Amino acid sequence: MMPSWPARFRSSARRPARSRPLPALLCLLLASGACRHPSPPTTAQPQPITAQPSDASSRRVTLLIATRVQNTTEPCGCTSDPLGDVARVGALLHDTQGRGLLLDAGGLRYKPTPLPREKQPQARLKADFLEQTWRGLSALTMLQPADLLGTQGAQELSPRVVSNLDGLPADRIQREALREIHGVRIGVLGLASPSVAWPAGIHVADPLEAGARALASLRSQGAALTVALTGLPRDEARRLARKLPDLDILVAGGDDALPDGVSKPEQIGKTLLVVPATEAQRLVRVDVYADHNGALAFNLRPTEPQRHEALTQLREQIAQTEQRLVALRADPQSEPAFVQVTESELVRLRQEHAQLEQPRAQRGAYVTAELIALGRALRRDDTIAQAMRALDRQIGEANLKAAAPPVPAIAGQPSFVGAKACQGACHFHDDAVDFWQKTLHAQAFTTLVNGGKELSYDCISCHAVAFDEPGGSSLRSLIAWQRLTPNQTPPGQPDLRHVQCETCHGPGSAHVAAPSKNPIPVRQPDRDRCLVCHTKDHSDTFDWLPYLRDILGPGHGAERRASLPPGPTGHELRSAALKKRAASGH
Numbered sequence: 376m377m378p379s380w381p382a383r384f385r386s387s388a389r390r391p392a393r394s395r396p397l398p399a400l401l402c403l404l405l406a407s408g409a410c411r412h413p414s415p416p417t418t419a420q421p422q423p424i425t426a427q428p429s430d431a432s433s434r435r436v437t438l439l440i441a442t443r444v445q446n447t448t449e450p451c452g453c454t455s456d457p458l459g460d461v462a463r464v465g466a467l468l469h470d471t472q473g474r475g476l477l478l479d480a481g482g483l484r485y486k487p488t489p490l491p492r493e494k495q496p497q498a499r500l501k502a503d504f505l506e507q508t509w510r511g512l513s514a515l516t517m518l519q520p521a522d523l524l525g526t527q528g529a530q531e532l533s534p535r536v537v538s539n540l541d542g543l544p545a546d547r548i549q550r551e552a553l554r555e556i557h558g559v560r561i562g563v564l565g566l567a568s569p570s571v572a573w574p575a576g577i578h579v580a581d582p583l584e585a586g587a588r589a590l591a592s593l594r595s596q597g598a599a600l601t602v603a604l605t606g607l608p609r610d611e612a613r614r615l616a617r618k619l620p621d622l623d624i625l626v627a628g629g630d631d632a633l634p635d636g637v638s639k640p641e642q643i644g645k646t647l648l649v650v651p652a653t654e655a656q657r658l659v660r661v662d663v664y665a666d667h668n669g670a671l672a673f674n675l676r677p678t679e680p681q682r683h684e685a686l687t688q689l690r691e692q693i694a695q696t697e698q699r700l701v702a703l704r705a706d707p708q709s710e711p712a713f714v715q716v717t718e719s720e721l722v723r724l725r726q727e728h729a730q731l732e733q734p735r736a737q738r739g740a741y742v743t744a745e746l747i748a749l750g751r752a753l754r755r756d757d758t759i760a761q762a763m764r765a766l767d768r769q770i771g772e773a774n775l776k777a778a779a780p781p782v783p784a785i786a787g788q789p790s791f792v793g794a795k796a797c798q799g800a801c802h803f804h805d806d807a808v809d810f811w812q813k814t815l816h817a818q819a820f821t822t823l824v825n826g827g828k829e830l831s832y833d834c835i836s837c838h839a840v841a842f843d844e845p846g847g848s849s850l851r852s853l854i855a856w857q858r859l860t861p862n863q864t865p866p867g868q869p870d871l872r873h874v875q876c877e878t879c880h881g882p883g884s885a886h887v888a889a890p891s892k893n894p895i896p897v898r899q900p901d902r903d904r905c906l907v908c909h910t911k912d913h914s915d916t917f918d919w920l921p922y923l924r925d926i927l928g929p930g931h932g933a934e935r936r937a938s939l940p941p942g943p944t945g946h947e948l949r950s951a952a953l954k955k956r957a958a959s960g961h
Contacts, residue, residue, distance in 0.1 A: 434664050434665045434666075434667075435474055435662050435663065435664050436474055436475075436476075436556050436557060436559045436561070436600070436662070436663045437471045437474050437475040437476070437660065437661070437662050437663075438475070438476055438478055438561075438602065438624070438659075438660070438661040438662075438663070439464070439467055439468055439471075439475060439476070439477050439478070439658050439659075439660055439747075440478045440479075440480070440604075440626055440649060440651050440658060440659040440660075440661065441464070441477070441478070441479045441480070441651050441655050441658050442479065442480035442481065442482060442626065442628030442629070442651045442652075442653065443480070443481070443482035443483075443519065443521075443628065443629075443653040443654070444461075444479070444482065444483045444505060444653075444654060444655045445482055445483075445485065445486045445487070445521065445653060445654055446484060446485050446486050446498055446501050446502055446505070447459060447501075447654040447655065448460075448461050448501055448504060448505060448763060448766065449461065449462070449763065450654070450656065451833070451834070451912060451913050452822075452826060453913050453914060454912070454913065454914065454915045454916075455915055455916055455949055455952035455953050455956055456750050456751065456915070456952070456956045457750070457751060458652075458656035458657065458748055458749050458750055459654050459655045459656045459749055460655070460749055460755065461505065461508055461655060461759060461763070462755035462756045462759040462760040462763060463749045463753045463754070463755055463756075464477070464512070464655055464658065464749065465508070465512055465755075465756035465758075465759040466753065466754045466755055466756040467658070467660075467747070467749075467753065468512055469756060473556075473557065474556060474557050475556070476513070476514075476515070476554055476556055476561060477509065477512050477513070477514035477515075478514065478515050478516075478563065478602060478604055478626070479509060479514055479515070479516040479517065479604070480517045480519075480565075480604040480605060480606060480626045480628025480629070480651070481516065481517035481518045481519035481522060481535070481565075481567075481604070481606050481628060481629075482519040482521050482522060482606070482628070482629075482653075483502075483505055483506065483509065483516055483522060484502035484505065484506065484521065484522045484524070484525060484531065484532075485498060485502055485521045485522065485524040485525065486498075486521060487520070487521045487524070489524070492777075493774075493777050493778060493779050494774075494832050495526065495777075496770075496773040496774065496776075496777050497770045497773060497774055497831065497832055497833075498525075499525060499526070499531075500766060500769055500770050500773060501766070501770070502525060502531065503531070504762070504763075504766050506531070506532070506533055508759060508762070509533075510533050513554075515536050515552050515554070515563050515604070516533070516535055516536065516604075517535060517536055517537055517565035517566075517567070517604040517605070517606065517628065518532075518535040518537045518540065518543075518565065518567055518606075519567070519568075519571075519606045519628070519629065520571055520572060520573050520574070522535070523573075523574050523577075528574070529543045529544055529547050530544075532547050533547075534546065534547055534548065534549045535547060535548060535549065535565065536549045536550075536551065536552050536563055536564065536565040536604065537549075537550075537565040537566075537567050538550050538551055538564045538565055538566060538585045538586065538588070538589040539565075539566055539567055539569075539579055539580040539581065539582055539584075539585030539586070540567045540577065540578070540579050540580070541577070541578045541580070542576045542577040542578050543577070550564075550589060550592075551563065551564045551565075551589040551592055551593050552564075553593060553596050553597075553598060559599055559600060559663070559665070559671075560596070560597045560598045560599045560600070561598065561599075561600045561601075561602065562590075562593030562594070562596065562598030562600070562601045562602070563593075563601075563602045563603075563604065564585075564586060564589035564590060564593065564601070564602075564603050564604070565603070565604045565605070566582040566585065566586050566603055566604070566605040566606070566607065566615075567579045567582075567605075567606050568582075568605070568606040568607050568608075568611070568629050569581065569582070570611075571606065571629070582605065582607065582615055583615060583618050583619070586603060586615065586619055586622070587619060590603075590619060590621060590622060594621070599671055600623050600624075600663060600671060601621070601622055601623045601624070602623065602624040602625075602626065603615075603619070603622055603624070603625045603626065604626050604628060605625065605626055605627060605628055605629065606628055606629035607627055607628070607629050607630075608627060608629055608630040608631070608632070608633075609627040609630045609633060609637070609648070609650055611627075612625055612626075612627035612648055613627075613641070613643060613648060616643040616644070616646040616648055617643060617644070619646070620644050620645070620646065622646045623645070623646060623647065623673060624646070624647045624649065624661060625643075625646055625647070625648050625649075626649055626650075626651070626659070627648060627649070627650045628650075628651065630650060633650050634652060634653045635652050635656070635657065636650050636651050636652035636653075636656075636657045636659065636746050637649070637650035637746065638745070638746045639681065639744075639745075640659075640661075640675065640744035640745075642673075642675050645673040646673075647661065647673065647675065647742065647744055649661065649744055651746070652746070655749060656748070656749060657746045657747060657748050657749065658746070658747050658749065659744060659745070659746055659747070660744070660745055660746075660747045661742065661743070661744045662742065662743045662744075663742050664740060664741050664742065664743075665740055666738075666739045666740040670740050671740050672739070672740035672741070673742050674739070674740065674741040674742065675741070675742055675743070675744070676741045676742070676743050677731070677743070678743045678745045680745065681743075681745060682731055685731055686728065686731055686732060689724055689727055689728045689731070690728070692724050693721065693724045693725060693728060696717065696720055696721045696724060697721065699717060700714070700717050700718065700721060703717055750956070751956075752956075764827060767827040767828060767831065768827070770830065770831055771827075771829070771830030771831070772830075774830050774831070774832065774850055775830055775850055775851070775854060778849065778850040778851050779843075779849070780849065780851070781847070781848070781849040781851065781852055781868055782843060782844060782845045782846070782847065782849070783845065783846065784845050784846030784882075784884075785845045785846070788845070788846075788882075789846075789881070789882035789883065789884045789885040789886075789893075789896065790845070790846030790847075790882050790884045791840055791841050791844075791846050791847050791848070791869060791871060791877050791882045791883065791884070792869050792877070792882075792883050792884050792887050793840070793869035793870050793871055793875065793877075794808055794811070794875040794876050794877075795869075795870065796869060796883070796887050797876050797877075797883055797886075797887060804876075804930070805930070806929050806930025806931070807876075807929075807930035807931040808876075808930075809929075809930065810928045810929050810930055810931050811875075811876070811931065814925065814926060815925075816873060816874035816875075816878075816926070817873050817874075817875075818873065819837070819838040819839075819872075819873045819874045820838050820839055820853070820857070820872035820873045821873070822838065823835065823838050824857065829853070829854065829857060830850060830854060835850070835853070836908075837874075837907075837908035837913065838872075838873070838874065839853055839871055839872055839873065839874075840871035840872075840873075840874070840875050840877050840878050841871065841877065841878070841882070846882060846884075847871065847882075848868070848871035848872075849868075852866055852868035852871065853871065853872055855868075856870045856871075856872055857872065879897065879900040879904055879905075880895045880896060880897045880898070880900065881895065881896030881897045882896065883895060883896075902919045905917070905919065905922065909922070915952070916945070916948040916949045916952045917945070918945070918948060920939060920940070920942060921942060921943050921944050921945045921947070921948050922944075922945035923936075923939065924936065924939060924942070924943075924944045924945065925944050925945040925946055927939075
């Protein structure tokens, strides 16, 4: 039997894990080739199990847990390792071969910040798409305040699993839910946070009282596995877990300080506390394995990646302790008691290392939990991916229909004229324009067109000049230039597609009109100018000097380029990151 986690990974509680019987449907469903999605909720009582296959995977039930997707269907594709994408969520669920259940702790539909009117059609389309996709995947979803930010409020929602909230239409609330996955009854309750702001008319009761009531109801219906989806931060969820010791899994789905989730589960008594990342970038995956007699027990075991990570940490601790012990033994002033404590610590670390180093066959009932990064190495569900492409087209049409006219230039202030006007006014800029055309900046808008995102508010502002600024570009002007045929008259506005001169140097109309009299507004842009778009979320490898090496050259700061210290270029940093991602399998 494989040993359990080392002491520091286990709960300090000594309460023995409680075993429960699995229902008898498991063998019948395995024999008949059960459907891909969970069966509808049922209140029928479970039957004693009669037999089970010996293969551990056939005794597994998988939970995929998300929170605060926040209107994000897929990630920005500009980073070296974009994380997220609901098509990957669908593929992960389908890969469980009918043994999986998708759970969401709420915040699915919208980001928590209000949107201007012209961006609301896009947000509504994406919110409805997420709702439909989760419903098609038979997900169970909790409620958070951002879900109610749509123009139609609760009428936009599918029923939400929430046990401590009143004020929504009765057909939009489900106090608890029971699902059966390959014979395992899974009870799910939802606990909204009473400490966050809710719309008028919404009342949120104490999570403890409502949670205890829903948990008792689910157990009475035969739930062998219980999960609480909450909008609580981790500290509050931890306190709640101590007061609901019969709960199996508790999801802290409302922690603003933990947007990337928490890699390791925390065990409080027998309850597992897990924290998914936001925007579906990292889901928590929990695999629950019954023993050969069909019993469940929450004995937490490490996954292989977790085991290897723990071994690496133990080796480092052992090496440091060995060095400290050598120094103590060599020091005649060392206290014998302190030397003995250090020797005992070294023995303990070596024992833990030996315990983890030789994995054996997993026997008996146990559970694993880990944070799964949804990177490009994971496959996408083809049906959902195709629907997402159709969604992009819908979004484009809706945005263009609702688009406001271009923001007029401010009287007496310079406006934007485009790279061609800059070049045409002064042949001094010929070399600079030629050099710019060889950079990725000159292809910025084309990357959106190729990805079907040229009319998406999620992307457009960093792929065009002065988007929605006075005298700058707009959806209408950009798409007019993009759809221009050779025989058509150019639009009245300048061509401001791509990242051009004026993105960094400011509006150039005054300089073009009188180059010698009016210098360009920003002669030498600084790092802050770049950070408007090159943020962590959109440009994870950005570093000022390396990226500066890419955009300086003939006619465009050649002397400054030569004066920079040696080092990598931005292109080299990104290539290294892509290579690292490929090697890691993300």
